[in-house]
Amino acid sequence: MVKPVVLLADSSPTRGRVEAELRKRYSADYEVLTAGSAAAALAVLGRLGDGQRPVSLVLADPWLPDATGTELLAQVRRRHPVARRVLLVAWGDQRSMSAAVAGSVLGDLDSYAVRPLTAPDERFHRDMAEQLGEWGRRAGVPRSEVVSVVGEEWAPRSHELRELLGRNSVPFGFHPAASPEGRRLLEQAGTRDVLPVVVMFDGRVLVDPANAELAEALGVPTKPGSDRYDVAVIGAGPAGLAAAVYGASEGLSTVVLEPVAIGGQAGSSSLIRNYLGFPSGVSGEELAVRAYTQALTFGAEYVYGSPASGLRAGGADLAVILADGSEVRSRAVIVATGMAYRRLGIPALDALAGAGVFYGAAASEARAMTGRCVYVVGGANSAGQAAVHLAPLCRTGHRAGARALARGQHVRLPDPGDRLGRQHHRPLPGRGDRRRRAGPPGPADPHRPGLRPGRNRGRQRAVRAHRGRAADPVAAGRGPA
Numbered sequence: 001m002v003k004p005v006v007l008l009a010d011s012s013p014t015r016g017r018v019e020a021e022l023r024k025r026y027s028a029d030y031e032v033l034t035a036g037s038a039a040a041a042l043a044v045l046g047r048l049g050d051g052q053r054p055v056s057l058v059l060a061d062p063w064l065p066d067a068t069g070t071e072l073l074a075q076v077r078r079r080h081p082v083a084r085r086v087l088l089v090a091w092g093d094q095r096s097m098s099a100a101v102a103g104s105v106l107g108d109l110d111s112y113a114v115r116p117l118t119a120p121d122e123r124f125h126r127d128m129a130e131q132l133g134e135w136g137r138r139a140g141v142p143r144s145e146v147v148s149v150v151g152e153e154w155a156p157r158s159h160e161l162r163e164l165l166g167r168n169s170v171p172f173g174f175h176p177a178a179s180p181e182g183r184r185l186l187e188q189a190g191t192r193d194v195l196p197v198v199v200m201f202d203g204r205v206l207v208d209p210a211n212a213e214l215a216e217a218l219g220v221p222t223k224p225g226s227d228r229y230d231v232a233v234i235g236a237g238p239a240g241l242a243a244a245v246y247g248a249s250e251g252l253s254t255v256v257l258e259p260v261a262i263g264g265q266a267g268s269s270s271l272i273r274n275y276l277g278f279p280s281g282v283s284g285e286e287l288a289v290r291a292y293t294q295a296l297t298f299g300a301e302y303v304y305g306s307p308a309s310g311l312r313a314g315g316a317d318l319a320v321i322l323a324d325g326s327e328v329r330s331r332a333v334i335v336a337t338g339m340a341y342r343r344l345g346i347p348a349l350d351a352l353a354g355a356g357v358f359y360g361a362a363a364s365e366a367r368a369m370t371g372r373c374v375y376v377v378g379g380a381n382s383a384g385q386a387a388v389h390l391a392p393l394c395r396t397g398h399r400a401g402a403r404a405l406a407r408g409q410h411v412r413l414p415d416p417g418d419r420l421g422r423q424h425h426r427p428l429p430g431r432g433d434r435r436r437r438a439g440p441p442g443p444a445d446p447h448r449p450g451l452r453p454g455r456n457r458g459r460q461r462a463v464r465a466h467r468g469r470a471a472d473p474v475a476a477g478r479g480p481a
Ligand SMILES: Cc1cc2nc3c(=O)[nH]c(=O)nc-3n(C[C@H](O)[C@H](O)[C@H](O)COP(=O)(O)OP(=O)(O)OC[C@H]3O[C@@H](n4cnc5c(N)ncnc54)[C@H](O)[C@@H]3O)c2cc1C
Pocket: 234, 235, 236, 237, 238, 239, 240, 241, 257, 258, 259, 260, 261, 262, 263, 264, 265, 266, 267, 268, 269, 270, 271, 272, 273, 274, 306, 307, 308, 309, 336, 337, 338, 339, 340, 381, 382, 385, 386, 481
């Protein structure tokens, strides 16, 4: 496999030390290149092609001879949208720090790093490792597969499993049943009648498993380990995880009940920038993993797989009733159930949920949309995040770029007519091409949901107006859980 590039644009007297640290640590897996000016750096990036050769990280000195580092980094994004862009600052250099803060607020760069002072400088390498990890996540660099899922690509249960594993940070691979790898795994598993099939890291095979069955196979508890707790927290979103950390750290026996994904809705956020302690932001997935581990370290327990369906007073205790019929007894209960996505109420669309129509869009699902045309319905936070996940991977919708339909208004993403749009979006094929690509229309074709009269007529009209463009809509909008 071709090595992704790490590019250092630097002309300062300490450039040699930065270069040495980069080469020493990363040259086994990355090609480390250097440039002494912004023009030279852009020439290198140009030679690498617009997104054709992966560029993982660009580091820039704030004061290059021919431009500021921020100006250079702002241009990097146009050519290599998922490359991480870092400004290198020196200790005590307030002017560079001001440039880093301004560039970060304007979105011209992703982060800053302090130049290494010693060799090795682990603080510098921690920053580099974080940036390279984030690049790998955004670029969809395959991780080792703890779990392999084989299924029909557009089956709702395939989508549910992808979402479940992705949002719970389980490294997994999805293989369509008809693909060579899918066929190989099914042969190895000795089953092909019922899909999806899950092949575990140790060779165990689960045929169409329930969420709890899959959790148990991964070693996650699905039953409470104790008869009684001091605190039971319902829901493992940020609120529930924070309650678990504070409860457990005060020595209270604490259990967290979660049916879907640790991290709740925050797990689908590409970058949370307003959380305490993360000056460069943190992905929702990373935040969830850290909070989960923190609560676990303080002794909190997790019970996964069954939603709380009732609450009953029983003597001095409260009993949380779970949907599987079991109970969790506790002196106090914290309800932190957050929100659930509202459905549009269009039967034909809801019938395709998970099979071309998605509510919210986790990063794992965005990768499955590579090269497809996607319409995002909604115009607020979830829709914006879905667009961020999808835009670098998807093809443009018709003339005006990929679109988010926001309550009847059109919110435009980068226009394919401008430089950014031309580089990241291919135009849709002509009518004939489109028919060939989409296959024959019919009720099972996820690209052509036949809309029927019902509630939400305004939204139906908006969606219908865009029908026939071979789109995979992602719908967004939420209400209390
Ligand atoms: C795409 C996106 C991006 C965002 N970006 C930001 C941001 O940058 N900054 C910011 O401050 N906020 C952001 N938010 C909002 C933030 O994620 C929410 O405010 C936060 O997640 C709310 O936390 P919560 O724990 O209250 O609820 P949730 O995150 O909704 O978690 C609730 C949990 O409860 C579980 N649950 C529900 N019902 C039950 C039941 N019956 N039994 C057991 N468990 C149950 C759910 O499965 C879920 O895991 C974003 C949200 C989204 C969707």
